[in-house]
Amino acid sequence: MKRTERIGAIIRILSVNPNKLYPLSYFCDLFQAAKSSVSEDIQAAKQILERIDNGQIETTAGAGGGVKLIPYISDKDAAALLNQICEKLRDNNRILGSGFLYTSDIMFDSNIIKRAGEIFARRFMDQNADYVVTIETKGIPIALMTSHMLNLPLVVIRRESKISEGSTVSINYISGTSERIQKMSLSKRSVTPRTKAIIIDDFMRAGGSVKGIIEILSEFEIEIVGTGVVIASTEPQKKKISDYFPLIHLGSVDENNRKVDVSPNSLIFCKNNL
């Protein structure tokens, strides 16, 4: 293969599996090329992605080293994505009454949710997490895409324990706003004790579900190293948890005037936040 072909092939292969580490020898074998040429090709591929600001190629030296693509979303693309989601949320046909908004089409839109997952991946990639954890149902797509971008397993907490989950640990918790008792259930097979997890969910009002997730994970002595939610409601101001990273703030949903007050979390673009 010629140099241009090798560079294109490297970009394609790394793009298919973000954050997966490929040893240099993988490409040497594939291309029947010397390490020195492959190293040069990787450098060229790296520069191309930098030039279009679409992903970062990282190389690590040594025995366990190799090359991987970090699906780094640029500030510009992240801002455009958040504005796009806000624009959609402002559509007053989404107003359902009782302050609820219809968001399923957004949460199940793979293109939107994949890029939102890149924002979470960028934020949490240095936390050395072992899992991405969510609770069914609407948080599953964003948690799956985040787990894919970080190359981590996804763990889904169920509302009810199912026979197909094997033995489970269950807790009762108080949902944030309605103060109802709810249940969540985690398969014992799905996690290893004393590991680290990132929690990802679609929506947070008072933080009751996230607090429940923290509690059920604490049964396995699992440490939470980050919490991300796509939309956080500004009310109630006092949440049951303090450390969380929302992409979008949802203010009032005015049923009478058919207005939805929503804004991107501008703090995410401050230094060291992304």
Add this chain to the structure above:
Amino acid sequence: MKRTERIGAIIRILSVNPNKLYPLSYFCDLFQAAKSSVSEDIQAAKQILERIDNGQIETTAGAGGGVKLIPYISDKDAAALLNQICEKLRDNNRILGSGFLYTSDIMFDSNIIKRAGEIFARRFMDQNADYVVTIETKGIPIALMTSHMLNLPLVVIRRESKISEGSTVSINYISGTSERIQKMSLSKRSVTPRTKAIIIDDFMRAGGSVKGIIEILSEFEIEIVGTGVVIASTEPQKKKISDYFPLIHLGSVDENNRKVDVSPNSLIFCKNNL
């Protein structure tokens, strides 16, 4: 940008959004290059992916035309994936009793499920579907990845109607094996009547859920143009539906001898099946 850089950039950008059509002018603007050069670059990119058998670049001419990447999984990679899943399923630690197997780690593994989604995408890409439809919970990842590969919206049917889904249509149906009455509920906002859908799910025993999905979609006169499941149980032989495409057949789960009988659906590699 130089030619090698343009080709690499095209491969990266098309890889990020599979099946998304980019007009030629998008790349002309990005590279400040003439249409003729960009056309040549695209041809070169196409040949690179063919060479490594990892995705197909398709161009369509004319006003609404452009270029897109079809995440075409090769026969070899599909066979390797199915063998990998079977190998995992044979691990007798998965046996849960009553013939149940623990499969959540597989269904929530984004790397496995993404490639399984490529198999479904390859199978169903010419069906001109408008949606990928699934029912919560464990089918969501595979349905999401399939929808991503086909660049289609995902619709998730819920077990219970939720306030956040707006007005819904619900049905009662008989689950295949246990003959229990179950409920499913579809948000009216999530679909447009008289469209086409592909059904994707993680597991099928007697086909009761899929039959229920077909029934609830028929309330909207939605036509089913394909049904894919990751694992289909060989028992009962007589299913409630006849037209489905499984990746893997699950035979007996022998609790006493701790053996799981599982095999790839070899028919998928026959001509015209994939």
